[in-house]
Amino acid sequence: MTTSCPKYLEEDNLSEEGKKLLSILPKEKGWLGSYAYNYQGFWVPQKFLQAVIAFQQQFQAQDSDIILVTTPKSGTTWLKSLLFSLVNRVKHPIFEPNHPLLIDNPHVLVPFLEHTLYFDGRTVDISTFTSPRLLATHGPFASLPKSVQVSKTKLVYLCRNPRDTFISMWHFTNNLLLDQKDTDSIEEMFNLFCKGVSLYGPFWNHVLDYWKQSIEKPNKIFFLMYEEIKKKPKIQLKRLAEFLECPFSIEEENSGVVDDILKMCSFENLSNLEVNRNGKFSTGEAYKVFFRKGEIGDWKNYFTIEMSDKLNHIIEEKFQGSRLKLLTTHVPFASLPKSVQYSKTKLIYLCMNPRNTFISMWHFKNNLLLHHKYKNSIEELFDLFCTRETLYGPFYNQMLDYWKENIKNPNKILFLMYEEIKKKPKNQLQRMFEFLECSFSIEEENSRVVDEILKMCSF
Known part of the structure; x- marks a missing residue:
């Protein structure tokens, strides 16, 4: 495993205060060829620690803020593009010649708080950003500034199958280390991931904390699964629009706005844009490293049986009791x-x-x-x-x-x-779904989903 890292992550760039803090924090050799430090219960690369602290100390949330939250390599780039297009669809009609998404990278349009705005621990004034401010973070819920937690700021959380997340992260970090003599082997990084040592991890803690918060505060935190967006993108995009209180009008749906957003933000379209094929961040990383496959189940091409069994056991143990359960009882x-x-x-x-x-x-x-x-x-x-x-x-x-x-x-x-x-089976089924807070959409009713459920469940 390499212990060298990209220049912008080198410890020499740290402040004296940052170096002092690093000296007392638990550390592990790991991702990005540098040490990861356990800060407030999660793992942070040495350079981003100052940025995380600056974010915590300086950021003041506004009620209109929308913050996208992910663990690294969970589909962040895709959801940033969807979020930007959705919220700005009136200001920037889809596929207009100079649409920002066609000439700039999604990570520029929806900047990371710790990786971009507060990078190097810098002081930045973002109070003048146009409302609603679209921002992103990888930080665990407990690490967010209090102003985010107690305000009306909306959080959109995207979760992905940990197997695919791991493979995507392994490829991503090795791509950033292409100029180094060594890259990280899949076995080394897999063992770290299973130990909980991953960027802003442990992965399971990160996911479970946001999932629990989304249950307690459904109007504040919207929990999305990457796989669900891939399988039913139109339905999930409309759910997101409703959560953000900017639902699609019937006119927009009929004119194909939903489909156009999905088409413009597709992996095929974004990855082939000139800006994403040849553009770079100011820190030197190429935009193209954020576009690999965007597929479900790619982990099957890399995992051994032993790796699969090991991670299955960990997932079952960590996520036990966390899923939505449908149970029955006869008791009074x-x-x-x-x-x-x-x-x-x-x-x-x-x-x-x-x-x-x-x-x-x-x-x-x-x-x-x-x-x-x-x-x-x-x-x-x-x-x-x-x-x-x-x-x-x-x-x-x-x-x-x-x-x-x-x-x-x-x-x-x-x-x-x-x-x-x-x-009146149809009326009663609709009553039940409204009670469960998963009402049928107009699209579902028009496409006879209610009737199909009743037909499938008929005696």
């Missing part, structure tokens, strides 16, 4: 764990006419007893049902408890009637 409300009752967990309660519930239960139990000599007669089970001896019953108590809780807290509990779903 009062018997639910306190964490369910008092958290933001959403409950959907389905009630059915007790007469049909009883008949269905009687048939179900007898079907389970097909191989037994004894079966329950309808009279026996009916008496038990009427005397409240039913599974998770009494039936009436359970139903009434959930109904009362639904009245008290309609944002937490949705009370559905089986008969209403049968009579």
Whole structure:
């Protein structure tokens, strides 16, 4: 592994204060051919440490700010182009001859706070930037200035499959070290990545912190998956527009503005622009190093079985319990764990006419007893049902408890009637999706997604 690095990352350029801080921080040899230092729980290349501190100390967020957040090599360049085009589509109509994206790099149009604006720990006044200010950072949530965390600044977080993130980062850092005698082997860097030593990592901490914040503050933090944008770019771009409160009008959709933005910001278009093929940053890096493949699953061309197994185990361990879960229970409300009752967990309660519930239960139990000599007669089970001896019953108590809780807290509990779903399935499905805060878009309704769901789920 090389320990030399690009000149602009050399420690000689650090201030005395920076050197003093570096002397007491844990460090690892690693990415970019330089040491990485553990600052406030995350790993920073030596040169960017001053910039991170300057960003934390100097930056004052404005309520209208939009900040893109990523771990390095998670699709940042692509999302910067989408974000810039989306927010500025009135000022700069798509594909106009002098559109900024056609003559400049996305990283110039949406600058990094720590890598560009506060680079070298410089003092910079960005209060005069045109509103909304479009900015970017790789910093973990906890490291953001308080003004970002407590203001109405909107954060757009982009996450990518860690396997593809790693491969992209490995290629990227080695491209920056092309003039060095040594480059970093995939095995060395993989071991560091698995240890949590990655740029602004550990990767899992970075992702999980923003994911949790997005759950708690959905109006402030928008959590996107790179793979979802690749698979359904139009839907995800429209979601982003709605989050940023600049939704596409029906006229824009009909005139193809959404498609034009996606076309202009495509990997094929951006990577072939003259500016991105031959342009350079002031620090000397070529713009073209930010364009490699932009594909999903490229990691399969590099990982050994052992590497795949190792990272799978780590991912399962680190992300355990973090994903959205769809679970079911038959228990009464009062018997639910306190964490369910008092958290933001959403409950959907389905009630059915007790007469049909009883008949269905009687048939179900007898079907389970097909191989037994004894079966329950309808009279026996009916008496038990009427005397409240039913599974998770009494039936009436359970139903009434959930109904009362639904009245008290309609944002937490949705009370559905089986008969209403049968009579008006489309209306009830839309009610459920609105309750779950994932309403159908106009496009989805027009393309009959609701009907297709009902058809696929029909008896």
